[in-house]
Amino acid sequence: MVGAMPVSLIPKFYNGTMNSHNGTDDSDFQVYIGSRVKCGEEFGTVKFIGEVQGYNGVWYGVEWDDAARGKHDGSVDDVQYFKTSKPGAGSFIRPNKITPFKTCAEAIRKYYGDREDETVAAHRRTVINEWKREMGAPFIEMVGFEKIHQKQKFDRLLEVCVHDQNVSKAGDVAALCPNVRSIDVSRNLFSNWREVIQLSSQLPDLRELDVSKNRMAIDIPEETLAQLSINFSNLEKLNISVCEYEWADIIALSHLWPNVNEVIAAHNRIKWITAPQLTLQTVTTLRLDGNPIDSWREILNLGKMRNLKVLSLNDCHIGEIRFNDEANNKKVDVFQNLEVLFLNRNRVNDWRSVSELDKLSRLKKLYFLKNPIQATDSYDNASQLITAKIGTLQELNGTIITREERRGAEYDYMKQYGAEWKVSQKDFAKQTIFTLEHCRFEELIKKYGVPEDSLLVKQPKTTTLTSQLLEVTLQDENGKKIKKKFPSTMIVQKLVILAQRLFTKPGNTGAPKLYLVDDQMKGAEIYLDNVMKELTYFSVKNGDTILVKFR
Secondary structure, three states: OOOOOOHHHOOOOOOOOEEOOOOOOOOOOEEOOOOEEEEOOEEEEEEEEEEEOOEEEEEEEEEEOOHHHOOEOOEEOOEEOOOOOOOOOEEEEOHHHOOOOEEHHHHHHHHHHOOOOHHHHHHHHHHHHHHHHHHOOOOOOOOOHHHHHHHHHHHOOOEEEOOOOOEEEOOOHHHHOOOOOEEEOOOOOOOEHHHHHHHHHOOOOOOEEEOOOOOOEOOOOHHHHHHHHHHHOOOOEEEOOOOOOOHHHHHHHHHHOOOOOEEEOOOOOOOOOOOOOOOOOOOOEEEOOOOOOOOHHHHHOOOOOOOOOEEEOOOOOOOOOOOOOOOOOOOOOOOOOOOEEEOOOOOOOOHHHHHHHHHOOOOOEEEOOOOHHHHHOOHHHHHHHHHHHOOOOOEEOOEEOOHHHHHHHHHHHHHHHHHHHHHHOOOHHHHHHHHHHOOOHHHHHHHHOOOOHHHOOOOOOOOOHHHHEEEEEEEEOOOOEEEEEEEOOOEHHHHHHHHHHHOOOOOOOOOOEEEEEEHHHOOEEEEOOOOOOEHHHHOOOOOOEEEEEOO
16 A cells, blocks of 8 residues: 555554464464464463473463453463453363464455356356357466456455454455445454554455454553554444443544544443544444443543444343433533434433433434333333433434424423422422423423413322421431431432532532331331332331432
């Protein structure tokens, strides 16, 4: 590639290299500490090369990706040859037991060279026979014709897939198929990024790269990675899923991809996220599905990615969504261009989280299925509630929201919670709690007006104020006590919100958990685990103490 950064800049870190002797004649294939190997259907990383006391010959000490394949932690007869990161994930194998390595070029030649379309082949034979008849030379050999045809066929390749082909090196891809724009080398045996960089440097028009299910060490300084980024200057889409990476690894590697638009980093080990400073600013689509992210605060660190339009967080561990504690639906200054959000199969357990999404200025499409909060009602009712709570939404779970559906959802929402809204207007604390739970309600009042009492869903009535209120003591871990009176019909979720506000201080993060102290059971603590139930469900009575725990 003209002007490409020489891959020779990449530092070498081979340690204890030796010829693999695994069936290939290519002396360039060497197994070293850190090499990825395959035995049968199992993948592993070489942690030791050498002799084992009491056993003849050379052995490879391997830590297997699937710990069940292993037999020990790297020790034999009380001698520790290597250490595994997972208990029992190690074993020793002979060099001739590993699957032979291939270069990417070899895999492409074999896979695509063997896939000759019979119709094309028959047509070519017909053409050759006609030429022979026209020349009156039926026994003439068309020397070089096959090679020319094969070269033309590989030159035409724009998309290549060599998934699970035991590829560990790039090979001479430039001479074989230099016009490739999309290449899938997932589930192979790359052990570091040097060979991937070598591969990309030979494909000047590479737009899409899939290296998922490779476990590649990052042993190149970020400064060098930035210099080598010219080899990925046209890359638009990258898949690095199932690579055992943390977010810090993604940030380090991102210096390689100056113009990438879509990054798929699903099912890695991403739990904590720091805000990208110099890289990933061209990304419009980010997919982090299946990572153990359990706090929305981590997601907020992505909020300044100015071009981000699609964010996918399916199958994460997110329990609640909070942008701030302001009792309004003022638009936030993060995710200002986000249009599509995937939150399927998370752990969202309160409707305030859905209300908070109305604070996103451009959210148009939401995918929100199989979260705990949806288990308390039918799909249609839950969908109506989501539609009413998020004013910018145009599509929910792949279904377009019509103008009539929106109007109906918003009006039903007002009828359902209108009575509660009216009651809250008489007390500042209740008003604050209500507005936090229903950020958009005031906007709907301005849009439709105050609904008539005859249309509102009737709230349960009690005969006297005394029978309606319970006096309860709230107590935090430090012994601080606050006495409050609450309606017996108050749901636990609202008490959680109030407790969070009453005991707010540095170090108390997230929603607290509430425990009822049962005097009849010698002070046993009963966890109020169903936040949608009323206090009476847990037999809360006058004079009871409820513990507020943030940890």
